[in-house]
Amino acid sequence: MTASDLASHEWWERYKRVVNADPEMRVRGHQHFEEDFVVDIDGDRFLVRMEGGRVEEVLPNPGLNERWAFGVRGSRTAWEEFVREVPPPFNHEIVASHYRTAVRDEPDHLELTGDNEAIFQNLRAFQRALDLMRVAHNDGGS
């Protein structure tokens, strides 16, 4: 994939297939991941609706009728680094990226948003779902 394809309709369709075929999202309780989350890329928002560890749908530009517990926001540059096959240090995983933003106040890393309790209640499944963006983007890898 080229960086410009990131978050296109086709990209999200492929992402949905990758998450829904991932064995780790089916086991160890991750099949109970039900929290919808928002991916914010330079202000463009996508609501990822989760149902039983599967992506039910991805809704661009969610409005006032929608609700979600948490999400991730960042610049397009940060997201493009995050989905690279071998991402650079500190943009290679969400907690890593968030730490450099929230604690070290560095620019161009991804940042967690929303209810921290809900994030930690769903940490691994959410983290895996984000890591699978890399798999979808590169047609493989983890």
Added chain:
Amino acid sequence: MSVEDVDAVEPIVGRYVHADIGGVDHRIYFEENGPEDGIPLLCQHTAGNNCQEWRHLLTDETIAEEFRVIAYDLPFHGKSVPPVSQRWWTEDYLMTAERFTESIVAIADALELDEPIYMGSSMGGNITLELADWYPDRFRALIGLECAAHSPGFYIDWLDHPHVNTTEVNAYACWGLMAPQSPESTRRETMYLYEQGATGVFKGDLYYYSVDHDYREKLDDVDATRVPLYVVNGEYDYLTTPDDGRETAAGVGEGAVAVEMAEIGHFPMSEHPELFNAYLREILADVTGDRDEALPDVLTPEDVGVEMTPRPATE
């Protein structure tokens, strides 16, 4: 050699030793391999983990030929159960710099180790500054992996909270501390070890790591001419970066050396044992004087002859 290339019965031996820590008897589990008269290499695990993190170093034939490699479980970790004389269940487990250094020295004393090399990662790396400051004559050298003067922001309430699955959260809060280049199997094993920690112990350790340990204004107190200090940090360690390590070593001054390990992260010994053991051989050769040239600023896989395995298309 490959980390999988071991005999059917591994040479590691596990035993218990009783150590007096703060006037209280503690039953400490440790594992070792190597000649009895080899230079002791005392290995400290990371916060909330246990000595199994070092299993691939304990079976490294080259290192265990020269060094007596010893890895132990701190009290409350792994097989070192809490002290039976204490009502430990009535208070939160909390690690401090004083308690940590006292434990390490007590274990070295109980094992009657003569001039051991101390090596630890993460909180085990940070504590090299206190050990150098407070116990400079007890060790031959100190190797601080993932070491910095300060590592704030990781004393997190959610790591010990009834509304979350602490087993999984304690582990996967650390997932991104490892390099994506490290093999999937050993990264997963590192997380598996994290899932074995007792309630509150990881968070309690992180009190030392992120709150009690702050040497930013005290690096001048550390005299590394009395005990050589190696500050060795992985490229992908977002908590204590290689630049943090360089600043720490520069702040200590003479006797302190900073080395960056390329393409590895915060759990080098368990996330990529083959690469770490190769890096460590270079550092140990410097400790023993068997290395002619100064250590480079950055050690790379090419420097130590480790071929990085391309990741499979899907994992």
